[in-house]
Amino acid sequence: MAKNSADETIKVMKQQVGIAAANRVSSDSIVGLGTGSTTAYAIQHLGDRLKSGDLNNIKGIPTSFQASVLAKQYGIPLTTLDEVSKIDIAIDGADEVDPHKNLIKGGGAAHTREKVVDALADQFIVVVDQSKLVEALGTTFALPVEVLPMAIAPVTDALKKLGGEPELRMGVKKDGPVITDQGNMILDVTFEAIADPATLESTINNIPGVLENGLFVGLADLILIGEIVEGQPCVREMH
Numbered sequence: 001m002a003k004n005s006a007d008e009t010i011k012v013m014k015q016q017v018g019i020a021a022a023n024r025v026s027s028d029s030i031v032g033l034g035t036g037s038t039t040a041y042a043i044q045h046l047g048d049r050l051k052s053g054d055l056n057n058i059k060g061i062p063t064s065f066q067a068s069v070l071a072k073q074y075g076i077p078l079t080t081l082d083e084v085s086k087i088d089i090a091i092d093g094a095d096e097v098d099p100h101k102n103l104i105k106g107g108g109a110a111h112t113r114e115k116v117v118d119a120l121a122d123q124f125i126v127v128v129d130q131s132k133l134v135e136a137l138g139t140t141f142a143l144p145v146e147v148l149p150m151a152i153a154p155v156t157d158a159l160k161k162l163g164g165e166p167e168l169r170m171g172v173k174k175d176g177p178v179i180t181d182q183g184n185m186i187l188d189v190t191f192e193a194i195a196d197p198a199t200l201e202s203t204i205n206n207i208p209g210v211l212e213n214g215l216f217v218g219l220a221d222l223i224l225i226g227e228i229v230e231g232q233p234c235v236r237e238m239h
C-alpha cells in the first residue's frame with residue numbers, strides 16, 4: 001500500500017473508534033479526556049454531540065495540555081479532581097495493547113496524568129487502530145518512563161540493571177529533551193518482550209526519581225479496535 005493511502009486508512013480507523021467511544025458517553029457524566037491523535041477524534045465527537053443537543057451536562061477532566069486545548073476548542077466544559085470525586089468514563093488511546101488488555105502508553109509523554117484519570121474511571125475505554133495490537137508488550141514500542149530531571153543519570157543506570165536500554169526522548173522542532181506537562185523528562189526504554197508487565201510496572205515505579213511509567217496493567221475495561229474488513233472500516237470490541 002502507498003504511504004499516503006496507508007496513512008489515510010489509519011486515520012479512518014482512528015476516527016471510527018474515536019466516534020464509537022464518544023457515542024458511549026451519557027448525559028450528566030464526568031468524562032476523562034485522554035491524549036493523542038485517536039482520542040482527539042473522540043473529543044471532537046463529544047463536542048459535536050453537545051452542540052447538536054444529543055448529549056447534555058458533561059464535564060471533562062483533561063489528561064494533558066493537548067486534551068484541555070481540544071476540549072475548549074470543541075466546547076466541552078472542564079473540571080478538576082479537586083471538584084469531583086469520581087469519573088464515570090474515560091476514553092484514551094494506547095501505543096500497544098496485549099491480549100489481556102494491558103497497555104503501553106506515553107507515546108505523547110502524557111501517561112502520568114493519564115494513569116491518574118484512567119485509573120479513577122468507573123469505565124475505562126481504550127481506542128486504538130489495529131496496528132497497536134501485540135502478542136507481548138514491549139515488542140514494537142519502547143516503554144516511556146517519566147523522570148525528574150535531576151535523577152536522569154541514576155534512573156538510567158537503574159533501568160539498565162533491569163535489562164532495559166533507556167534513551168532520553170528528544171524534542172522535534174526543539175533542541176534538547178522533551179519536557180512533559182509537569183516539567184520532567186522521558187526515558188524511552190527498550191526491553192525484549194515484557195514477560196511480567198505487573199511486576200515491571202511496580203519495580204520501575206519504585207526507582208527513586210521515577211514519576212510514572214507507561215505500563216497500564218489491569219486498568220482497561222474495553223478496547224475498541226478500528227479495523228478495515230473487506231475494504232470497510234469497522235470497530236471491534238475486546239472485552
Ligand SMILES: O=C[C@H](O)[C@H](O)[C@H](O)COP(=O)(O)O
Pocket residue numbers: 034035036037038039092093094095105106107108109110111114
Ligand atoms: O502520551 C500519550 C498517550 O498515551 C496516547 O494515548 C498514546 O500515545 C496513543 O496516541 P495515538 O492515539 O496518537 O496513537
